[in-house]
Amino acid sequence: MKSKFLKLVLPAFAILLAVGLAFATDEKPVVQQAHYLHPINGWQTVNVEDACFTGSNMACKYDIYQLYAEESESSQALYKN
Amino acid sequence: MSNQGIYPKLINLFNLLLTLLFVYTAASKLIHLDTFQTRLERMPYVSSYATLISWSVPFLELVISGLLWFPKYRLLALYSSLVLLGVFTSYIIIILTYSDSVPCTCGGIISTLGWRDHILFNTAFMLMSLLGIIWSNKHYNIQAHQKTT
Incomplete structure (x- = not known):
């Protein structure tokens, strides 16, 4: 019984929990527009x-x-933590 | 004797936590595969392999989490998880040390961790894999010794 629990129930529980958590904590990233000078x-936006x-x-860089924030080098340069 | 009894339980606990981590991050990556791929394309050193990595990493994570539950392949899975986590952690450290770009390809809620926390988080799971390997070897050696005597 214990062996069956370890072999079957525990991994199945872990996989279901992980997949459930992945969907539950799924947050679509809020996307905003940024600009860089090519x-x-x-x-470019x-x-x-x-x-x-x-x-x-x-x-925050696009390529290099x-x-x-705006199409101007005097506007806010974007950074993240 | 009591110490020998606790090792298999701890190995099972580590397997459970590693399975949770790998299935969770793989599922999170696969839910937003296009976003994951786009992020990889912007990352230094690996951008040329973005498509390959975006499919192979979640696939590897799922395979490892499956193999962890087959005693025959458990040791292989523990070594693989140690290597996978080691490569990812080393990459983060290299990027944070030598590059201006911000690495961010982790899945789900883990992406909200700061980089220092993320390295600590990975190190904790690497330690679990390492202890799992050591204790599995020890357990195997004890069993082998008992069979020969």
Whole structure:
């Protein structure tokens, strides 16, 4: 009985719980628009996560380009934690 | 004797926690596979392998969590989980040390952890895998010794 519990019930319970939790905690990231200055194509717009508008530690970049809130280098440079 | 009795229970507990972690993160990645792939494409050093990684990592996680429950493959699964977590943790440390970009490809609610917390979290699970390997080997050696005597 104990062996059956360990072999069958426990893993099945763990898998169901994990899948359930994955769906339960599923949050669609809030997407906002950000901008970067491409040296040839000019200002480009991309979608970024909301976290880029609230953090302060690490630069949010698209490829190697710093992202800004507006199409201006004097606007808010985006960072996330 | 009592110490020998507790090892299999702890190994089962570690298996349970590792299964929860791997199935949860794999499911979270697969639910938003396109987002996971896009994030990988923006990450340094691995962007060229984004498609391959976006499929292989959740697949590996699911295979490992399955193998953990077959005694024959348990040791292999524990080694694999140690390697997988080790590679991911090393990558985070390298990126945080040498690159300006922010790595963020973890699944589900784990992505809300800070990077220091994330490294600690991974280290805790790596420790579980390592202890599982050591105790499984010990258990195997005791059984082998009992069979030969």
